[in-house]
Amino acid sequence: MLELKTPREIEAMRVTGLFIAELLDDLAGRAAPGVNLMDLEHRARHLIEERGATSCYWDYSPSFGRGPFRKVICLSVNDAVLHGLPHDYVLRDGDLLSMDIAVSIDGWVADSARSLIVGTPRPEDERLIEATETALAAGIAAAVSGNRLGDISAAIGGVATDFGYLVNTEFGGHGLGRTMHEDPHVSNVGRAGRGLKLKPGLTLALEPWLAQGTDKIVYDKDGWTIRSADGSRTAHSEHTIAVTDDGPVILTSLGRDRATAK
Numbered sequence: 001m002l003e004l005k006t007p008r009e010i011e012a013m014r015v016t017g018l019f020i021a022e023l024l025d026d027l028a029g030r031a032a033p034g035v036n037l038m039d040l041e042h043r044a045r046h047l048i049e050e051r052g053a054t055s056c057y058w059d060y061s062p063s064f065g066r067g068p069f070r071k072v073i074c075l076s077v078n079d080a081v082l083h084g085l086p087h088d089y090v091l092r093d094g095d096l097l098s099m100d101i102a103v104s105i106d107g108w109v110a111d112s113a114r115s116l117i118v119g120t121p122r123p124e125d126e127r128l129i130e131a132t133e134t135a136l137a138a139g140i141a142a143a144v145s146g147n148r149l150g151d152i153s154a155a156i157g158g159v160a161t162d163f164g165y166l167v168n169t170e171f172g173g174h175g176l177g178r179t180m181h182e183d184p185h186v187s188n189v190g191r192a193g194r195g196l197k198l199k200p201g202l203t204l205a206l207e208p209w210l211a212q213g214t215d216k217i218v219y220d221k222d223g224w225t226i227r228s229a230d231g232s233r234t235a236h237s238e239h240t241i242a243v244t245d246d247g248p249v250i251l252t253s254l255g256r257d258r259a260t261a262k
Contacts, residue, residue, distance in 0.1 A: 001183060010203065012107075012108040014110075014251045015108070016108050020103060021112065023048075027040050027043060027044060033091055036091070037088070038086055040073070040086070051105065052105070053105045054103060056111070057072055065223060066224060074086075074100040075099055077095050080220070080226065080234065081226055081227065081228065082236065084098065084225045087222070094120050096115060096118075102205075108177065109179060111205040111252070130163075132235045132236060135210075138156060139152045139155050143206070147197075148192070150194035151192045151198075152186060152198075152204075168215040168217060169188065169189055170217065171209070172188045175203065175204055176240065203241070212232040213228065216229035239253065
């Protein structure tokens with residue numbers, strides 16, 4: 001069941017989204033060789049508590065996980081791409097780190113993810129991150145009232161294909177608002193002109209994620225962390241957006257961006 005948000009409700013989600021953008025900026029500035037993942041986890045906990053926000057992950061216990069999650073942020077390193085369970089791991093020079101977080105403030109949720117290179121970058125890792133960011137921007141640009149859900153999926157998948165990457169369809173974007181996961185599911189591959197018609201008030205988390213060598217995944221022994229099946233590196237980019245009469249609006253950026261993922 002779809003729940004379209006009013007302009008006032010979208011503004012409330014924007015408050016949450018701005019906090020998430022600030023939190024991810026803070027953590028990105030701290031991610032360096034020698035930093036433990038648990039240091040980033042505890043910093044995220046501190047910021048959430050200080051803001052009076054609520055983690056959407058702490059009690060998260062879906063059918064595919066070994067729940068509850070009992071952490072406030074997903075931290076995925078190198079071949080890990082989704083649901084990375086923070087643990088005692090010290091970041092090394094050249095690590096590719098993906099950070100994904102969802103919180104609620106005053107009952108309204110936002111969700112965002114970004115990938116970065118710790119220390120010295122490798123060109124192939126930079127290209128992989130660029131692909132997810134470009135795919136995200138294309139998906140956002142397609143989130144126009146009157147378009148179809150398939151237009152978003154086709155835009156994301158088209159960019160991935162142009163970069164030469166395969167696309168996994170087991171996990172993708174989703175609706176959100178009062179809760180972290182609402183209808184509809186947003187695949188990262190699809191056919192333009194198909195599916196749900198987009199209307200003002202629809203709020204979505206779009207999240208292209210890619211591996212350098214495969215579209216297959218495996219689960220880590222922790223029951224949560226999802227890795228590329230061939231051990232190749234991965235990247236993940238995500239924004240919460242709103243479909244409006246004036247075009248798509250990014251709710252998890254530091255500016256009021258329209259149709260661009262910055």
